[in-house]
Amino acid sequence: MIILILIASILMASISIIQFKNEAKDYHQERLDRKEFAIKEHINYVLSTTTYPLTPENLPLVFKDKIHELSDIHNLEINIYSLEGKLVKSSKSSFSVDKVAPPIPNYILKLVQSSVDKRYVDIKNIDGVKNRSSYSQIKDDKFKPLGILNIPYVEDDGFYETELREFLLRLSQVYSFMLVIAFALAYFLASYITKSLKTISDKINETSLNQKNEKIVIEANSKEINSLINAYNQMVDKLEESASMLAQSEREQAWREMAKQVAHEIKNPLTPMRLTVQSFQRKFDPNDPDLKQKLNDYSKTMIQQMDTMSSVASAFSNFASMPAQQNENLNVVDVVELALDIFNEDYIVFESNKEEIISKLDRTQLIRIITNLVKNATQSIPEDQEEKHILVSVEEIEDNVIISVKDNGIGIDTENIEHIFEPKFTTKTSGMGLGLGIIKNIIENYKGTITFETEAGKGSTFMVSLPIVK
Numbered sequence: 001m002i003i004l005i006l007i008a009s010i011l012m013a014s015i016s017i018i019q020f021k022n023e024a025k026d027y028h029q030e031r032l033d034r035k036e037f038a039i040k041e042h043i044n045y046v047l048s049t050t051t052y053p054l055t056p057e058n059l060p061l062v063f064k065d066k067i068h069e070l071s072d073i074h075n076l077e078i079n080i081y082s083l084e085g086k087l088v089k090s091s092k093s094s095f096s097v098d099k100v101a102p103p104i105p106n107y108i109l110k111l112v113q114s115s116v117d118k119r120y121v122d123i124k125n126i127d128g129v130k131n132r133s134s135y136s137q138i139k140d141d142k143f144k145p146l147g148i149l150n151i152p153y154v155e156d157d158g159f160y161e162t163e164l165r166e167f168l169l170r171l172s173q174v175y176s177f178m179l180v181i182a183f184a185l186a187y188f189l190a191s192y193i194t195k196s197l198k199t200i201s202d203k204i205n206e207t208s209l210n211q212k213n214e215k216i217v218i219e220a221n222s223k224e225i226n227s228l229i230n231a232y233n234q235m236v237d238k239l240e241e242s243a244s245m246l247a248q249s250e251r252e253q254a255w256r257e258m259a260k261q262v263a264h265e266i267k268n269p270l271t272p273m274r275l276t277v278q279s280f281q282r283k284f285d286p287n288d289p290d291l292k293q294k295l296n297d298y299s300k301t302m303i304q305q306m307d308t309m310s311s312v313a314s315a316f317s318n319f320a321s322m323p324a325q326q327n328e329n330l331n332v333v334d335v336v337e338l339a340l341d342i343f344n345e346d347y348i349v350f351e352s353n354k355e356e357i358i359s360k361l362d363r364t365q366l367i368r369i370i371t372n373l374v375k376n377a378t379q380s381i382p383e384d385q386e387e388k389h390i391l392v393s394v395e396e397i398e399d400n401v402i403i404s405v406k407d408n409g410i411g412i413d414t415e416n417i418e419h420i421f422e423p424k425f426t427t428k429t430s431g432m433g434l435g436l437g438i439i440k441n442i443i444e445n446y447k448g449t450i451t452f453e454t455e456a457g458k459g460s461t462f463m464v465s466l467p468i469v470k
Helices: 002-049 056-062 066-074 106-114 158-193 195-206 223-283 291-317 332-342 363-379 414-419 435-445
Strands: 079-081 087-090 119-126 129-139 145-154 327-331 348-352 358-362 390-397 400-407 449-455 459-467
Touching: 002 066, 002 129, 002 145, 056 087, 056 145, 106 119, 106 129, 195 223, 223 291, 223 332, 223 363, 291 332, 291 363, 327 332, 327 363, 332 348, 332 358, 332 363, 332 390, 332 400, 358 363, 358 459, 363 390, 363 400, 363 435, 363 459, 435 449
Parallel strands: 348 390
Antiparallel strands: 079 087, 079 145, 119 129, 129 145, 327 358, 390 400, 400 459, 449 459
């Protein structure tokens, strides 16, 4: 409603301005025509009463004194030109130092001569003011041309502009009053009509699948609003029914996911343990002087993986999806390097820009992160690929430790990028696809992030950022 009033006021003002301008244009055109007709009648009277012969050469003599009289009577400047366009007499005062008046332009002479009524009105804008100049032939009683009458006319719109300003002021006052009334009426209607709608809106905002939702018990004055209330109450009934079915489905799904996740978590350490045993069997040398140290390293690795399996089993027995965190201050560089010992691939390279980067983490979960990423990297490289390379790097950047695993495998297809961390999503022929989703949860529990960059056919780089302890 208010917008309609504003649009109407703008349209009314625009139409008024256009109307005033058109009226001013018509007024000036009609006034010039009247003045010119009156002056020509007076000139004809002078020509009919003069004693001089009516020839073009005698025009200056005929109007020697009369031209000033005519100018005073009609309150306009009057100029008389010869048929060739030269000024012969003017009511405008001139002095000896004045320059010779310019002649009538040739195009105006041609337009006057070629027109039916031997008349032409030239219109020009000078300094933003419209100037009209009328040119018409002066003829004797036998309609023989004697000269050209010129009447300059400057349009003065002062009166119309004053009237327009007063009209627009009154119009703005009227519409301002209407706007005040419209605002008051709109406020009243909004308060009265939308009161029920606000109640419905508040109830809808409070509606949740995880709680008991109350119905609306008010009776509105509008039939449409009552229909909306009834629809909301029916939605609440259906929502409670759906919530009950969803809860049952979620419980069943939770058990299925729990079983799959635990199976994956128990199976995950078995691969490093198998690799460790095979490596120990292949490299065992009774005469090796470092045999005792190697036995300690192998034993430590096996114990860590066993601890991981034990943690998962304990967590499952307590109906938890992940082992409880046992945080301690760790040297991330040492733990990552130790986690890589279980891999026998000689193309796995480790580097770090510092010997010690301390962070408060669960040792078992950090090892799980490294082994999962490196295992995925090895599996992404085809077996028949000649050059294989995996770079695991650890570096400290500001208040974070960045662990990167870069491979030169097949990369990740574009359509799989947005699903890579989803549970149960996998691009491999085996496995349940829970690994990346699990380690993502672990990392986010430590207020960290995991991101990746990939290029199909050239490889991928996974980057884990974890906060460090200064």
